[in-house]
Amino acid sequence: MRLVLRRAVLALLLLGLAAAPSLxxxxxxxxxxxxxxxxxxxxxxxxxxxxxxxxxxxxxxxxxxxxxxxxxxxxxxxxxxxxxxxxxxxxxxxxxxxxxxxxxxxxxxxxxxxxxxxxxxxxxxxxxxxxxxxxxxxxxxxxxxxxxxxxxxxxxxxxxxxxxAPPRSDRVAYGAYLAGPVAHCMECHTPFGATPGHRDMARAGVGGQAFNGPWGVSVASNITPARHTGLGLWTDAEIERAIRRGISRDGRQLFPPMGFAHYAAISPADMAALIAYLRSLPAIER
Structure with missing residues (x-):
């Protein structure tokens, strides 16, 4: 019996060592x-x-x-x-x-x-x-x-x-984590508030910030579900195309600083979480 136990313990130790590099x-x-x-x-x-x-x-x-x-x-x-x-x-x-x-x-x-x-x-x-x-x-x-x-x-x-991090099973909460701390989408897409250097998170996603570059001037879009100035009429596929490929709903090419070349490789699950979070935002017209 002791020999069996020793062999079992040894097998577990070897399994743990083998798993370490993969972890x-x-x-x-x-x-x-x-x-x-x-x-x-x-x-x-x-x-x-x-x-x-x-x-x-x-x-x-x-x-x-x-x-x-x-x-x-x-x-x-x-x-x-x-x-x-x-x-x-x-x-x-x-x-x-x-x-x-x-x-x-x-x-x-x-x-x-x-x-x-x-x-x-x-x-x-x-x-x-x-x-x-x-x-x-x-x-x-x-x-x-x-x-x-x-x-x-x-x-x-x-x-x-x-x-x-929030559990991935909570799609909206995990999408908020990706759009905030990780991808910091809201850094560009949320206007500044009354406190210098801080965004007005009550207006998260409303956009409006201008960015100068070789392309000219690009303005951060309203990514709330607002129907007239936001994403309210966009399909999930259209939002995904805009994030991954930089193509707007009407076919226009979007401009930097959006990192389309990076976002093209976002996993399907993470993209679904991001879109679910954007759908959950208060719809605020700009």
Missing amino acids: AQSRVERGRYLVEVIAACGNCHTPKGPNGPLPGMNLAGNFVVEDNSDFRAVAPNITPDRATGIGAWTDAQLMRAIREGIRPDGSLIGPPMPFEFYRGLADEDLAAMVAYLRTVRPVANASEKSTYRMPLPPSYGPPVQRVT
């Missing part, structure tokens, strides 16, 4: 999906030329994200290069930088990094993003330092405690 790979793959697809980190952190992202420079930074009267924001290098990227940062330091906007030296990261939303990133997803970033090919590419002509706050809030 680690699962975390990295989740991180890859979050960084490269849903969160579309490369939309800002990958330098671009006239024909799109520069080859071999994925997440290597030194891309001017926005240059306005308040600031000139240049995305940093987030590859594991030790001299010019995040290779010398610990996992805890990188997590704090992503979720709370604080660098290892204690300085504050400025906009347009959406810390108002990233503070809600679930612990497991944040750890997965960091695990994936460790696997990215290091690229030596020093970034220009961002310049802020406006005062930054002392912080973006108190230290973040434990955060868990």
Whole structure:
């Protein structure tokens, strides 16, 4: 009997050891999906030329994200290069930088990094993003330092405690998690409120914010179910096409900064959750 038990215990231990690499790979793959697809980190952190992202420079930074009267924001290098990227940062330091906007030296990261939303990133997803970033090919590419002509706050809030994602079975709640903390759709599609730097979440999805770029000026759409100025008359397939391919209901080509090239790979389940959440928003005409 003891021999049988010992063999059973040994088998379980061997099974656990065999499963360990697959579990680690699962975390990295989740991180890859979050960084490269849903969160579309490369939309800002990958330098671009006239024909799109520069080859071999994925997440290597030194891309001017926005240059306005308040600031000139240049995305940093987030590859594991030790001299010019995040290779010398610990996992805890990188997590704090992503979720709370604080660098290892204690300085504050400025906009347009959406810390108002990233503070809600679930612990497991944040750890997965960091695990994936460790696997990215290091690229030596020093970034220009961002310049802020406006005062930054002392912080973006108190230290973040434990955060868990809503269950995927609750499609609307999980869609809100994807559209808020992860994909930060509401960063562009929600107008600012009375408090400087904070969006008016009572008007989530109403849009109206203008973005200047090589394409001219694009204005964030109303993505609430409003029938006249929003998505109220759109089918789910039309909303999905707009997100994945950047094609409006009437066939017009939509413009950046929407990361269509990234969003094309959103999983069917996550797309369904995002659309369910958008359908749940109060219908507000703009």
